[in-house]
Amino acid sequence: MTTLFTFAINNFSVIKMSTVRAEIITIGDEILIGQIVDTNSAWMGKQLSDIGIQVHQITSVSDSREHILTALKEASQRASVVLITGGLGPTKDDVTKVTLGEYFNAPMVFNEDVFLDVERLFKMRGREVSAVNRKQAEIVSNCTPLRNEVGTAPGMWFDENNVIYVSMPGVPHEMKHLMSKHVLSRLKARYKTPFILHRSILTQGIGESVLSELIEEFENNLPKHIKLAYLPGAGMVRLRLSATGVNEAGIRAEMDQLVSDLDHRVADFRFGFDEETIQEVLGKLLTDKKLTISTAESCTGGYIAHQLTSVPGSSSWYMGSTVTYSYQSKTEILGISETLMLEHGAVSEEVVTAMVENVKRIMKTDCAVATSGIAGPGGGTPDKPVGTVWIGIALPGKVFAKKVLLGDNRLRTIQVASETALNMLRKAIIASDL
């Protein structure tokens, strides 16, 4: 179903047009009992939004025939695109395929092409096709199969009563393969969609409510067809502007202006835009300035290194990390004197400063970041409660450190400390005009 809606563009025209609505159905008891987190829906929602298809609802249901049938019926009454993931694997707990056959009143048929794909995949892995895997080549007769080159369960595309249904495996990289290779291009070819533009400004070091006071005037003056949302994350708040319309060039120009205005108001806290991460922003800055970095981590335990090495190509500016969890390793690897640690404690300005200076020298990098803190749950004292983290920053010719208090959630402390440390380095590089 497509719905009519009304909006104004640049305050000078009001247009009625149709938008394509999609719904996502994820199938699996493991989602409902919380054994896995559904990351597929967010990824699919982003892809659909990018091509102007609006996800109206995400529904997670159990591996039960009745529940799947109800969800399919309800979603198809509200939306014209229904994407389904889960329950297509080779094993017996998977009921999606059979239920789709029942829903469409269509028999299961053996598909030779799909079987060849399954066989090819098994040969590549040096294995024989089992009887169980032979069943993967059975598809619902009214579907167009979508080739899955990274797994054994094919996608299935149904076009019935003006609704598109697509069934995909729940394994994330298989679903992503099918979406990127087949589903998105087919949807684009099938629908004329309105233009939807999301733009975000990413801030660090300021809370949601202080931020809202800072930009109150901006928010009150926003045109009606543009929405602002505050999306808090670990140690950061994302400000997202969303516009919908038909005049792509007009919307882009208007959004550029608004983003620039908003950025001006939050400049002290902004570290990036849109889908950037702090590690990507820092990586680009280091590449531009031809600088290298290293890290010395204690309480963040390798998380900063993991964040940095998640960026493809990071080996050109990131030289490595020492994760020194013990006094002994701090001495042995980083050359921190035992006296210094006994005198001030490992969580201190003196030790974090020595860590950052030494790792920079040992790794022969231009800049460095170090952390030393108490992530908890144990190890806190009245002087240094759980959540106390010292962050050290070194640039050519400059070293400084700062203490932050991050509360008693171990994983959150690790994440916020990492985010804060990387942003401190970013700001220091910009301020130093290297």
Place this chain on the structure above:
Amino acid sequence: MTTLFTFAINNFSVIKMSTVRAEIITIGDEILIGQIVDTNSAWMGKQLSDIGIQVHQITSVSDSREHILTALKEASQRASVVLITGGLGPTKDDVTKVTLGEYFNAPMVFNEDVFLDVERLFKMRGREVSAVNRKQAEIVSNCTPLRNEVGTAPGMWFDENNVIYVSMPGVPHEMKHLMSKHVLSRLKARYKTPFILHRSILTQGIGESVLSELIEEFENNLPKHIKLAYLPGAGMVRLRLSATGVNEAGIRAEMDQLVSDLDHRVADFRFGFDEETIQEVLGKLLTDKKLTISTAESCTGGYIAHQLTSVPGSSSWYMGSTVTYSYQSKTEILGISETLMLEHGAVSEEVVTAMVENVKRIMKTDCAVATSGIAGPGGGTPDKPVGTVWIGIALPGKVFAKKVLLGDNRLRTIQVASETALNMLRKAIIASDL
């Protein structure tokens, strides 16, 4: 609403009883357009399941009044518990509270106790209560407010027409605080629930379909009231048995027997049970055996260190890591000879063996793990394609290495390589009978 269902216990009795059904509604455009992943629902599903309340459906809807009203109405027709997260923050994009007032036809009232909590939290952070935050103390008149000691938006508990509705902030640690402190105990007091037991066996190094053939006989002979599910993750497959009934002792005994039988069949691949992670299992083993470890990471870039340091108390057995991303850092920190790297390449049996031996010696640990590989997207050659990872393991008096091929997804390669490496060490320690 409670539904009647029928099941058999130990094949000797059939009982009719009621189970409490819950639904979760998550509110926020940011979920639908994929800007954030909804991790709250999985956590809540797990908690509810543990107290015998069955999550029937999870529904994610937009920040729109109409959509929230429809979702509340539909969920309350199917379930007797409706948990709602999102849209309670201090800023203007939050509509949940006002919509709940409309749904219950109840006015908003200022609550003095809630205001004192908001004020206290601000004082602790050394800030004044703003006008925006004052609004956080307004609640829907027919609710029982639930104190939020870690944030400014209180929870709201509604008991209307025999349905419990609970509205909570979407910020994960605030939601968790409210659930743990107030919601779960109130739900337990309110309902008599059936006993639900989930037990899982965690396997590594075997695919879903081979696993299903290995345990075909076991699966075919399962009693009707027990379900088996295969839940694949990065580099692992979880086998989950679920039983529902009233006779807790009987179900526990029957499940113990089944878990033991299943474990016997998959023993070569099993690394743990239930909610354990490979790093926790390894940590317990190291604690039991009084062994310490260190790691030297190249392609996994700190991810192994992060996994290990995510375990509270890991500092007693984990000494640290060297993340050596460059040739220079491999030489400088780990003492790997340049000749060795030039001769064999950094991704080789020889280099990974030297890395694991050297880190063990430098960190003075009993055991060590090292990785060197090509995570991609760049850096592959015909000889060593992207996804090639060498893993080195060192124990007292023993060193060995193994090559694995993990495909072209950078993050997946990092994750699977880490999981595989930690499991290799676990198996080696057990086999060595240290």
